[in-house]
Amino acid sequence: MSEVFDVVRDQPFFAGMTEEQIRAVAETARLVSFDEGGVIFVEGGPARRAYLILDGDVALSLRTQEHGAKTIQTLHRGDFVGWSWMYPPYRWSFDANVQSEVTAVQFDGPQLKKISLADPELGYELLKRFTEVIVTRMQALRIQLLDVYSTFR
Amino acid sequence: MSPVPCRILSVKQELQDTYTLEIEPPRDDWSFLPGQYTMLYAFGIGEVPISISGDPSDPTKIVQTIRAVGAVTDALVGLKQGDFVGVRGPFGTDWDTSVAEGRDVLIIAGGVGLAPLRPVVFDVLNHRDRYANVTLMYGSRSPGELLFASQISEWRGRFDLEVLVTVDHGDDAWRGPVGVVTSLIGRSSFDGETALAYVCGPEVMMRFTIQALERKGLTNDRLYVSMERNMKCGIGLCGHCQLERFFVCKDGPVMTCAQMAESCWIREV
Numbered sequence: 001m002s003e004v005f006d007v008v009r010d011q012p013f014f015a016g017m018t019e020e021q022i023r024a025v026a027e028t029a030r031l032v033s034f035d036e037g038g039v040i041f042v043e044g045g046p047a048r049r050a051y052l053i054l055d056g057d058v059a060l061s062l063r064t065q066e067h068g069a070k071t072i073q074t075l076h077r078g079d080f081v082g083w084s085w086m087y088p089p090y091r092w093s094f095d096a097n098v099q100s101e102v103t104a105v106q107f108d109g110p111q112l113k114k115i116s117l118a119d120p121e122l123g124y125e126l127l128k129r130f131t132e133v134i135v136t137r138m139q140a141l142r143i144q145l146l147d148v149y150s151t152f153r
Numbered sequence: 154m155s156p157v158p159c160r161i162l163s164v165k166q167e168l169q170d171t172y173t174l175e176i177e178p179p180r181d182d183w184s185f186l187p188g189q190y191t192m193l194y195a196f197g198i199g200e201v202p203i204s205i206s207g208d209p210s211d212p213t214k215i216v217q218t219i220r221a222v223g224a225v226t227d228a229l230v231g232l233k234q235g236d237f238v239g240v241r242g243p244f245g246t247d248w249d250t251s252v253a254e255g256r257d258v259l260i261i262a263g264g265v266g267l268a269p270l271r272p273v274v275f276d277v278l279n280h281r282d283r284y285a286n287v288t289l290m291y292g293s294r295s296p297g298e299l300l301f302a303s304q305i306s307e308w309r310g311r312f313d314l315e316v317l318v319t320v321d322h323g324d325d326a327w328r329g330p331v332g333v334v335t336s337l338i339g340r341s342s343f344d345g346e347t348a349l350a351y352v353c354g355p356e357v358m359m360r361f362t363i364q365a366l367e368r369k370g371l372t373n374d375r376l377y378v379s380m381e382r383n384m385k386c387g388i389g390l391c392g393h394c395q396l397e398r399f400f401v402c403k404d405g406p407v408m409t410c411a412q413m414a415e416s417c418w419i420r421e422v
Contacts, residue, residue, distance in 0.1 A: 059331065071323045074330045076340055099328065139361065140333045144321045148355040149264035149294040 004029050007105060011052060012078060013129055021122045028111035033103045040081065040096035047084035047092045048109045053077055056102030060094040073137070074099065080133050085109025154388070156194040156239025161232050162214055168298055170222070171265060172230040173206065176215040179240050184212050186247030187272035188379060188407040191215065192387050194239025195228035202384040202402070203229075204269035205243060210279050215240065218268035218300070244387040246407045248273045248351045248377055250280075257286045257343035261362055263334050263354025267291055267300045269379050269406075270353050274308070281313050288315040288341045292334025292358070295320050296327045315341060334358060335365040345370025353379040363410055373410035380405045380413075 005026040008014060014022055032051075034040055040051065040058060051058075058081055059071045072094065075081055084092050086109065116123030157179035165173045185205050194200040201223075207216025221230045232238060250273060258277060262270045277287055289308065293299045299318065309316045317337040319330040330336065334354070350371055352362050359378050366376060382394035382401040389403030399405060404412075 057330070068325075071327075071331045073332045073336075074319075076330065078339060140336055143333045143335075143357065143361060146357060147294065147321070148358050149292075149298070149321070 004031060004105065007031065007054065008052075011105070013052060013080065017122075017125050021119075021125060024115050024119070024122060025107070025112070025126070028108045028115065029105050031103065032106040033101065034098045036098055036101050038098040038102075040098060040102070041092045042095050043092055045092050047082060047090050049082065050085060050107040050109055050112070051081040051096075051104040052107070053079050053081060054103045054105065056104075057099035058102060059097045059099050061097060062094055069095065069097075073140070080130070083130055083134065086113070086130070154241055156192065156200065156241050158237040159215070159240045161234055161236050161238060163234055164230075164232065167218060167300055168220075170230075171218060171220045171300065173216060173218045174229070174232065174238070175207075176217065176238060176240060178212065178215055182212075183215070185209060185215075185243040185272075187250065187276050188248040188269060189243040189245050190269070190384075190387075190406065191217065191240050191242035191244065192384075193217065193219075193225075193229055194241070195225050195232075196237070196239060198228045199225040200239065200241075200385075201225045201229070202244075202387065204379075204406075206268040206271045208275040208279075209272050210275065218265065218271075220265050241387060244402060246405055248379075248407050250276050253277075253349045254283045255285065257288075257348035258284050259288050259290065259338075259341065259343060259348055259350040259366070261290045261334060261338075261350060261352045261354075263292045263358040263362075264294065264298070265300055266354035266358075266379070270351060271301065271304075273351055274314075278308075278311075278314065286315065286343055287313065288317065288343065290317045290319075290334055290337040290341065292319050292321070292337070292354070295322050296324055296329075317341060333361070335361050338362070338365045338369060343369075347375075349375045349377070351377045356381070373414075376410040377407055378410060378413070379407050 008026040009022050055077055058075045060073045061069045061071045063069045159179050160177040162175040167173055187209055190202045190204045192200050193203050203217045203219055206218040219226050219229050221227045260270050308314055319332050319337055323331045350366050352359050363376055380401050384402040385391045385393040387402050389400035394401040
């Protein structure tokens, strides 16, 4: 528990939260690792966890009949992976494949929701951080959609 | 100021539509600063501004990387070794590397925006001891459209330069990051309170990069961008490239965001 707490406390993602709040969050977490070539989750599977990457690289991909698995985005140290546990139908929207050996903090999604409901101030702090991640990713995907390099000279 | 006919020393195809010309300088004392450009004249067709992409410490040739996107650039990339091209310049402001001394340096390029920034990389590496951590972040459309790919590999082998590359769309062979260039900013270690950034790419990419760097603590006097406008005369007379109170050909192309102020956010004129 204390090792997880130390790791969680040191993550920039949680900067600004009180020690008590971080302790509550750390109680839902454990340290995990995944080998290169492994799979963290697959599209359509039940989404109950979130991961904060401590080291390594993760590729989010979608599989289509025409193109096979297509990497949409890669995530790296300090990035959060997965928020499908927050909203119905609680199923992953992508595959998360391990590009290089990953160590991560794994959070229990339902537990995070439970402590957020019990302590709305903590819930707000968490939601602010997850929302920032979602907005940043959405902005990045919008730029990708623009295909800005195709006409740039 | 008339174009001086200069001999083409070599032509190298970089990408499907992008070529690098090495051109004999118009005079013996020819030199340039990183970020400057020349006006290249394809005889009988027209003249366009092209950034210099070579090493500023090598005055024996003008190196220019050109993407074929219209009549003039099509003609320029169609030239062969021994042909002549009209040259005026160098023109414009430079990526002032002296202000980066002692600081962490971020060089952030998108697409062919790496071409005007390559002289900065050369310059910084030529005087590597003057700078703290140096990071090159480069975003491209796809692995097959990475400009100067072999040079990037060479730079990656250095211990005094961090090189981060991402593509918008990977392919089966690509094992690197997929995502926009701004996603690399969080992966680099630099002191946002003092670091200095040189940014070149499509304007929308530069705007988002500026925002991401500001979130990391960089102030607008330490954010340098290269603006692209319709430059014609190169000396601030014709007004084609006017952006508010600036003539981009003369007051730019390289400017700090402090100079630009809100002009960064004005839609293209």
